[in-house]
Amino acid sequence: MADGTSERVRPRDRILETAQDMFHKHGIKGVGVDAITEAAGTNKMTLYRHFESKDDLIIECLRATASKAGAMWDAFETEYPGDKLAQLHAWVRKAAEMLSADSRGCDMANAAIELSETDHPARRVIKELKDAQRERLVNLCREAGVGQAELLADTLSLLLEGARVSLQSVGAEGPSAQFVRMAEGLIASFKAR
Amino acid sequence: MADGTSERVRPRDRILETAQDMFHKHGIKGVGVDAITEAAGTNKMTLYRHFESKDDLIIECLRATASKAGAMWDAFETEYPGDKLAQLHAWVRKAAEMLSADSRGCDMANAAIELSETDHPARRVIKELKDAQRERLVNLCREAGVGQAELLADTLSLLLEGARVSLQSVGAEGPSAQFVRMAEGLIASFKAR
DNA sequence: TCGTGAAGTTACAGATCGGTAACACCCTAG
DNA sequence: CTAGGGTGTTACCGATCTGTAACTTCACGA
Numbered sequence: 001m002a003d004g005t006s007e008r009v010r011p012r013d014r015i016l017e018t019a020q021d022m023f024h025k026h027g028i029k030g031v032g033v034d035a036i037t038e039a040a041g042t043n044k045m046t047l048y049r050h051f052e053s054k055d056d057l058i059i060e061c062l063r064a065t066a067s068k069a070g071a072m073w074d075a076f077e078t079e080y081p082g083d084k085l086a087q088l089h090a091w092v093r094k095a096a097e098m099l100s101a102d103s104r105g106c107d108m109a110n111a112a113i114e115l116s117e118t119d120h121p122a123r124r125v126i127k128e129l130k131d132a133q134r135e136r137l138v139n140l141c142r143e144a145g146v147g148q149a150e151l152l153a154d155t156l157s158l159l160l161e162g163a164r165v166s167l168q169s170v171g172a173e174g175p176s177a178q179f180v181r182m183a184e185g186l187i188a189s190f191k192a193r
Numbered sequence: 194m195a196d197g198t199s200e201r202v203r204p205r206d207r208i209l210e211t212a213q214d215m216f217h218k219h220g221i222k223g224v225g226v227d228a229i230t231e232a233a234g235t236n237k238m239t240l241y242r243h244f245e246s247k248d249d250l251i252i253e254c255l256r257a258t259a260s261k262a263g264a265m266w267d268a269f270e271t272e273y274p275g276d277k278l279a280q281l282h283a284w285v286r287k288a289a290e291m292l293s294a295d296s297r298g299c300d301m302a303n304a305a306i307e308l309s310e311t312d313h314p315a316r317r318v319i320k321e322l323k324d325a326q327r328e329r330l331v332n333l334c335r336e337a338g339v340g341q342a343e344l345l346a347d348t349l350s351l352l353l354e355g356a357r358v359s360l361q362s363v364g365a366e367g368p369s370a371q372f373v374r375m376a377e378g379l380i381a382s383f384k385a386r
Numbered sequence: 387t388c389g390t391g392a393a394g395t396t397a398c399a400g401a402t403c404g405g406t407a408a409c410a411c412c413c414t415a416g
Numbered sequence: 417c418t419a420g421g422g423t424g425t426t427a428c429c430g431a432t433c434t435g436t437a438a439c440t441t442c443a444c445g446a
Contacts, residue, residue, distance in 0.1 A: 011393070027309045029222040032433060043394055044435080054434065105306065112362035113303050116220045130363045154368035155352070155375050162355030169305035170323045175347035182348050189382060204423075225403060236424060237405080247404065387446100394441070403432070411424070416417100 012050040014040040020061045024107055028058055028114050058111065059125050065107045066129040073136060084144040091140065092183045095160050099176055105164035146190040156183055205243040207233040213254045217297055221251055221307050251304065252318050258300045259322040266329060277337040284333065285376045288353050292369055298357035339383040349376055 009017075018040035022031045033054055037047050051057040072094060080086035104110070108126045115122055134157060141156075142149035160183075163176035202210075211233035215224045226247055230240050244250040265287060273279035297303070301319045308315055327350060334349075335342035353376075356369035 025309065027222075027307060029220075029307070030309055033435085034433085045395080045437095046393055048435065049392080104309065109358045109362050110306050113298065113306050113358065114220060114222070116218065116223055116297065127363050130359075130367075134363070134368065151371060151374070154371050157368045158355030158359060158372070158375070159348070159351050160355065161358050162351030162353065165302045165306065165354050165358050166323075166351060169302050170320050170327070174323075175327065175350045178344060178347050179351070181344070182351070226405085227403085238407095238425085239423060241405065242422080389446090390444090392441105392443085395439080397437085397439105399434105399436080401433075404430100406429080407427085409425085409427105411422105413422090414420095416419085 011040070011042045011046050015042060015047055015050065015057070016060060016064055019057055020064055020107075023058070023061055023111075024065075024104055028111055033057075055121050058115075058122050062108055062111060062122060062125055062129065066133070069133065084140055088140055088144045088187065089184075091137070092156075092180060092187070095163075095183070096180045099163055099167060099179055100172065103167055103172070105168055106161065109161060109164065141190075146187070147193045148190060152186065152190045155186055159183060159186075204233070204235045204239050208235065208240055208243065208250070209253060209257055212250055213257055213300075216251070216254055216304075217258075217300055221304055226250075248314055251308075251315050255301055255304060255315060255318055255322065259326070262326065277333055281333055281337045281380065282377075284330070285349075285373060285380070288356075288376070289373045292356055292360060292372055293365065296360055296365070298361055299354065302354060302357065334383075339380070340386045341383060345379065345383045348379055352376060352379075 015036065019036045022036055022039060033044055033047055036057075037044050047057070051060065076087040076090045076094075080090060108130055111122055112126050117123075134153065137157060138150050138153040141153045146152050159179060163179045166174050166176045208229065212229045215229055215232060226237055226240055229250075230237050240250070244253065269280040269283045269287075273283060301323055304315055305319050310316075327346065330350060331343050331346040334346045339345050352372060356372045359367050359369045
């Protein structure tokens with residue numbers, strides 16, 4: 001049975017994949033390494049042979065999810081090569097899509113909230129990855145030909161971030177339901193300058 | 194010394210106050226009941242004489258913070274009696290103020306993220322309180338005379354929610370720095386219809 | 387075929403967690 | 417003065433947590 005837990009996948013990759021999923025669903029402090037290794041069809045010793053500590057695993061998971069998000073951006077360029085405005089609209093659609101399916105929000109933002117210790121090693125990684133995503137959205141807005149690209153990108157960022165957390169506190173019928181309308185309205189109003 | 198921990202304050206109130214503060218700073222799963230009672234200058238037994246469980250304490254803390262937020266709203270009405278538009282601007286200023294000082298975001302949203310169990314008793318309380326706050330902002334927008342009051346209120350909600358979480362992942366120099374500009378621009382554009 | 391290294395297994399250490407039992411204390415209302 | 421309720425203290429339970437040690441098993445390549 002190709003259930004992805006055993007098969008021909010290296011234990012390290014199974015652990016990484018399973019940890020991403022479980023951290024996302026139950027939160028970082030809500031899942032222990034025992035539960036991860038068991039779900040990954042392996043054991044604790046193997047985990048600690050591949051990762052220095054749980055914190056190290058957390059960081060690798062964050063990098064992996066950021067890498068997946070990066071692949072999404074590449075898909076926009078592939079689908080609408082050169083047409084940056086179309087890519088921006090695709091970004092909005094994709095964001096909205098994730099708002100309905102994935103109801104547990106952004107892993108990096110959630111981690112930033114959960115890991116309140118200011119010196120936690122994951123915090124600098126989170127900032128690093130989030131900063132990169134911000135720059136990418138700013139560039140997309142700029143190249144899409146809107147004035148005040150930074151302001152539009154930051155506004156869209158906050159809207160999406162807010163929608164993701166709102167989804168978790170009040171559900172899908174809350175303010176996040178209007179995300180697409182808000183985002184498209186903003187883009188239109190920034191375009192018209 | 195009136196440090197608020199002993200004095201003439203009932204143990205229950207000291208625990209509630211201390212727990213609010215510590216949950217806010219370190220997160221719910223990041224602080225144990227022992228730490229709370231010690232910081233409150235009392236002990237675990239006294240805590241469990243006043244609260245059924247830690248979950249019960251969490252819920253009472255959320256209600257208390259929501260009540261404080263409600264007091265802020267009343268202050269707006271007191272300061273600008275009848276002038277709903279001025280109250281809306283005051284809301285924006287207050288929100289921005291909390292974005293710089295209080296760097297750990299909204300307790301209810303943070304709790305919703307931390308308590309990922311869908312059947313956690315605090316979740317319904319969070320939704321209940323957040324829904325009430327939403328309704329209050331919608332009413333304020335409506336009475337301030339803007340068209341599409343719900344859409345403006347929801348957009349402002351998402352912006353603030355997003356700013357609060359962004360503050361924790363990328364810091365004060367991130368997108369949240371532009372919150373006032375975004376919010377005021379939105380209000381102006383909704384007014385001009 | 388044999389050796390090597392990765393992976394699985396079991397057991398454990400040490401700490402922390404939420405929650406409870408039993409008992410001593412002290413302030414205050416009657 | 418006295419009785420009682422709220423409080424403090426200590427010790428404990430059982431569960432769970434991260435992380436490690438020692439040993440066995442297995443697959444693969446020379």
